[in-house]
Each structure stands twice: as structure tokens, then as C-alpha cells.
Amino acid sequence: MPSKPTLALIAHDAKKDAMVEFARRHLDKLEDFNLVGTGTTGGRIQEAFPGLEITRLKSGPLGGDQQIGAMIADGKLQGLLFFVDPLSPMPHDVDVKALMRLALVYDLPMALNPSTADILLRSARLTGLKTSSQTPEVGTFAS
Numbered sequence: 001m002p003s004k005p006t007l008a009l010i011a012h013d014a015k016k017d018a019m020v021e022f023a024r025r026h027l028d029k030l031e032d033f034n035l036v037g038t039g040t041t042g043g044r045i046q047e048a049f050p051g052l053e054i055t056r057l058k059s060g061p062l063g064g065d066q067q068i069g070a071m072i073a074d075g076k077l078q079g080l081l082f083f084v085d086p087l088s089p090m091p092h093d094v095d096v097k098a099l100m101r102l103a104l105v106y107d108l109p110m111a112l113n114p115s116t117a118d119i120l121l122r123s124a125r126l127t128g129l130k131t132s133s134q135t136p137e138v139g140t141f142a143s
């Protein structure tokens, strides 16, 4: 039996309630994935839903975004739900940007707000049809 696809959940502080609410709406569906999350986001989800397994990485500002970026580069992630706060300055803005950039480089399904995440989670593409292990065309980066 194929292993479950891996889905990363990340939310900035102002969006953490929205992420918990999103998880509540999709609890059944989320069980179809290996879940990983940045430290605080993962903690909030664990606290709200103790039966749901989620691997917690470091907190975003302490390297969690970069850990998830590395998973994308290694082909270990099939989807990213990243509820971004567009109204607050972030000390780790460069990490946020780098993570989104890798999701774009590898054409990883990525949702940045709950309404798009609702759509993405319904997509068959996310449930195992795609892996992010393809290396982008080297020519893409030629100067």
C-alpha cells in the first residue's frame, strides 16, 4: 500500500485560529496525510486535536520554515498550507519568502489562505498523485 502523502501546515500568529478552525473542518481528510508543522502551529493543532498525529519541526523564526523548504527540495512534501499574515512585519521574512520560492520552483501545491486550502484539500492531485521530487530544468536558472 502506498505511503500517505505528506502535508505541511504553517500559520503565522494572526492566522493560527484560522488554521485550527480549518483543521476542525477537515479532520477526517487530514488523517489521510502525514502531517508536519512548524513548532507553534503544530502545537496548537496537537492541543486542539490530540488524536491527530503531527510532526512538529522548529518554530518558523527558529528555522522551521527552512526545514520545510528542505523537505520540498528533497521531494518529501506533497502539499503546503501556509496561512500567511500579510499585515505584520516578520523578523524571519526572508525565510517566509524562501519557503514560498521553493514551493514555486518545485511546483508544489501551496495554499496561502483558508479558502484556497479548502479547494486544495479536495483535489485528487494532493492525495498522492504528485510528488515534488522532480528537479527543475537546470536551464531555467541559466543566466
Ligand SMILES: O=C(CO)COP(=O)(O)O
Residues within 6 Å of the ligand: 010, 011, 012, 013, 037, 038, 039, 040, 041, 042, 058, 059, 060, 061, 064, 065, 096
Ligand atoms: O513563523 C511561522 C511561519 O513563517 C510559523 O511558525 P510557528 O508555527 O512556530 O509560529
